Amino acid sequence: MLSIRNLTKRFGGLAAVNDVSVEFGANQINAIIGPNGAGKTTFFNLVAGAMPPTEGVIEYKGQDLAGKSPDSIARLGVARTFQTTMLFEESTVLDNLIVGHRLRTESRLWDVLINSKRLKADEKRCREKAAETLEFVGLSHIGHRYIADTSQEERKRIAFALALATDPELVLLDEPAGGVNPEETDGLVDLIHKMVDHGITVCLIEHKMDMIMRIADKIIVLDHGEKISEGTPEQVKNDPVVIEAYLGKEDAEA
Template structure:
């Protein structure tokens, strides 16, 4: 689905991502791991269009998208969540999600001024898509709650629902289980499996290794911006370079 060829990003003298090549496979759970400062979030920023790469190439479904911005990538079907879940806390959970489907609408200023039939139709569709996304992530009962009043786990689910409302084919999840307890982590892992079962390819950055090793089909490991390993969870657990740089002996295969 996504092919990355020799991707690099420099911030002045700092090389945040250094000549990384990989593939994100359709219909799979792809994971990116590595120590803090390894370049994982910068890598996400590059493939989602938030930053332009210094060099290299990105192909999405065979199309060169290297120089496209985040809004263009979203319209092509690439959705993104962030480490810190940003919601409009004084708006309802449902109203937060309605925003997500707006990128699929065509209404402009004239439609707003005239309250056109197209505007009313698109508003109805946005509301329907938002409710469908809430139902998918298990938050239907929270639709009218203020976003600032829901739990950390529910905020994580709402972030996934917001991404889902954009109708993506690829979802990039940045630490989807950050800040939640083990039981909630398992619930979020099940949600990720459900996304893939329903046709959304997933790539996630996560520090919870027990979750990743049970969940991911393929794992790429970054360290100081470089790819040091890639493979199945079993291959990654057994890789000496990964054990030394990140996992530690407690995660090694015995």
């Protein structure tokens, strides 16, 4: 589904991502791990169109994404969450999610000015999609609640729902379990499996190694912007290069 070839991003003399090549298959859970500053979030930014690559090819379902805008990439079916999702605190959960499906609608400024039938139909579809994604992530009961009154774990699920509202085929999750307890992490793991069961390919960045080793089909390890290992959890866990650079002996033996 996603093929990365010789991807490089330089900031002056610093290569945040350096000559990375990798392929992600459809309907899998792919993980990117590495120490802080390894280039993981920059890698996501390049795929999602937040910044252009210096060199390389980002091919999604046969189409090169390099240089495309984030909204164009989202329309092609790539959604992304962030470590900290910025939501409208004084709006309801449901109203926040209505925004997500707007990129699939056709109404424009003129439709708003005349309150056209197309605008009304689009608004109805967006509200229905928001309710559908809320149900999917298990939060139908808090659709009326203001974002300011939600917990950290609920915000994580809302971020999932916001991504799902765009009708994606590939979702990039940036530290989806950051800041939640072990029980809540297990619930998010179940949600990620549910997404894959519904035909969505997942690629995630995460520091919780026990979680990654349990759920990932494939792991990519970055260090100083370079790919130092790739494989199944078992292969990566026993790779001497990874143990030295990131996992450490205790984690590898756990």
